[in-house]
Amino acid sequence: xxxxxxxxxxxxxxxxxxxxxxxxxxxxxxxxxxxxxxxxxxxxxxxxxxxxxxxxxxxxxxxxxxxxx
Amino acid sequence: xxxxxxxxxxxxxxxxxxxxxxxxxxxxxxxxxxxxxxxxxxxxxxxxxxxxxxxxxxxxxxxxxxxxxxxxxxxxxxxxxxxxxxxxxxxxxxxxxxxxxxxxxxxxxxxxxxxxxxxxxxxxxxxxxxxxxxxxxxxxxxxxxxxxxx
Numbered sequence: 001x002x003x004x005x006x007x008x009x010x011x012x013x014x015x016x017x018x019x020x021x022x023x024x025x026x027x028x029x030x031x032x033x034x035x036x037x038x039x040x041x042x043x044x045x046x047x048x049x050x051x052x053x054x055x056x057x058x059x060x061x062x063x064x065x066x067x068x069x
Numbered sequence: 070x071x072x073x074x075x076x077x078x079x080x081x082x083x084x085x086x087x088x089x090x091x092x093x094x095x096x097x098x099x100x101x102x103x104x105x106x107x108x109x110x111x112x113x114x115x116x117x118x119x120x121x122x123x124x125x126x127x128x129x130x131x132x133x134x135x136x137x138x139x140x141x142x143x144x145x146x147x148x149x150x151x152x153x154x155x156x157x158x159x160x161x162x163x164x165x166x167x168x169x170x171x172x173x174x175x176x177x178x179x180x181x182x183x184x185x186x187x188x189x190x191x192x193x194x195x196x197x198x199x200x201x202x203x204x205x206x207x208x209x210x211x212x213x214x215x216x217x218x219x
């Protein structure tokens with residue numbers, strides 16, 4: 001799994017491009033909002049596959065019931 | 070990957086912060102800072118192209134009336150100031166260049182000033198939030214690339 005990090009590119013024309021990697025679910029949105037708050041104005045946001053992946057661990061308990069009769 | 074964003078910096082700063090961004094941009098483009106008084110005598114009033122830095126606001130507090138910052142490279146002189154609305158103005162003069170060329174130079178310098186401002190703002194704010202800068206480089210096209218670990 002990718003380590004959580006930002007790759008930030010500041011272009012000579014004055015634009016800021018950010019890739020948020022290794023972060024899933026709502027935390028990804030929160031980080032995007034934080035960067036927007038720091039920099040100023042958001043022109044474009046694209047959520048990728050990782051955003052839709054579950055953020056929390058899911059435990060599945062399976063029981064097999066033996067039928068009688 | 071989780072998300073891709075494209076952001077436009079809002080440059081809202083006090084004059085000393087703007088000057089620091091101008092100095093950073095000047096250094097990256099081979100310009101040097103000069104004393105504005107000495108330039109005023111030499112530069113003729115024709116061949117001036119004026120623009121301003123979009124989405125900028127210079128806080129007037131601590132800034133003397135009419136104060137400007139001037140950088141120079143060859144025959145190109147660029148004056149940075151503040152207009153009545155608070156926007157950061159960029160005035161480019163250069164006898165050996167056309168108006169179109171001067172305008173293009175002004176836009177390039179303005180872009181670099183915004184780049185410097187955004188870079189310092191991001192690095193400062195992310196460090197305050199305990200994020201780690203693990204890598205930083207300047208690309209061939211002049212872009213600054215920073216990798217930040219959460």
